[in-house]
Amino acid sequence: MNAHAKAQILLREDADGIATLTLNRPEARNPLSEAMLAALAETLAAIANDRSIRAVVLAAAGPVFSAGHDLKEMSARRADPDRGRAYFADILGRCSGAMQQITALPQPVIAAVEGTATAAGCQLVASCDLAVAGEAARFCTPGVHIGLFCSTPMVALSRNLSAKHAMEMLLLGEMVPAQEAARMGLVNRVVPAGEALDEARRLAAVIASKSAATVKVGKRAFYEQREMGLKAAYDNASAVMVENMLARGAEEGIGAFMEKRQPVWES
Structure with a gap:
């Protein structure tokens, strides 16, 4: 076609x-x-x-x-x-x-x-x-x-x-x-x-309106953990969250929250 x-x-x-x-x-x-x-x-x-x-x-x-x-x-x-x-x-x-x-x-x-x-x-x-x-x-x-x-x-x-x-x-x-x-x-x-x-x-x-990188990480993690047992799911989610915390998006988002301003997300 x-x-x-x-x-x-x-x-x-x-x-x-x-x-x-x-x-x-x-x-x-x-x-x-x-x-x-x-x-x-x-x-x-x-x-x-x-x-x-x-x-x-x-x-x-x-x-x-x-x-x-x-x-x-x-x-x-x-x-x-x-x-x-x-x-x-x-x-x-x-x-x-x-x-x-x-x-x-x-x-x-x-x-x-x-x-x-x-x-x-x-x-x-x-x-x-x-x-x-x-x-x-x-x-x-x-x-x-x-x-x-x-x-x-x-x-x-x-x-x-x-x-x-x-x-x-x-x-x-x-x-x-x-x-x-x-x-x-x-x-x-x-x-x-x-x-x-x-x-x-x-x-x-x-x-x-949210950080595209954060949404991508979160969606992938959601479907990954759903197929795992409880401990493996928590281990996987914790590892994802560590990497997320170190990402630019979380740094900007948390900083904006503490500074009481709107975050500026990277495209």
Whole structure:
């Protein structure tokens, strides 16, 4: 797919240190197709190296945030000699890679969800660092209805929700309203319908006002320690904090606090 086509299915708008990415195939319910995953991977890689970007907002055009994988695209590969095994492994690996790119991105990523986010679309929301939902938004991992347990979405869900809430979504496959999703921990806050993007950008602006280096260190440390046992997590966090204390950002921030002035962050 050429660069123009990628740009059309995934829009990018930069303003005031915030990159807003918009899934832009509303007529197809913004599927995480081959093309969409390629566009996401390429765009996230570019943002990771863009020091002018301090936060990312992920939104979608149309009434559906994302319906997940393109099942028509996947089912067509059942005609392959291996019944699609190699293709399924490849596309699921690409999807998992994009989710991990979000976690590894130096900048925090905030999902702005209006409408429905289902299956891998729900996984995408769960993979973001923060999520804002319009009050009409709904979330679902419906694979169990069609004989396809949402195993890869399960990874992101189980790292956001309690075990029983995650299993409830995975086993029942029912739509979860925005307010319930907030209670479960899938989204941070619920706003009036149509205002998710504005609220996500407001949160992004708050983050963008902080030291980019400090936010980068903190995000990386958060995900590292979460995979560790208690002692290892404290040891790792302590080592990170020592290096953070010695960094220019902490020196400036603490100095500004003691001098009762606004800090001046390095870009």
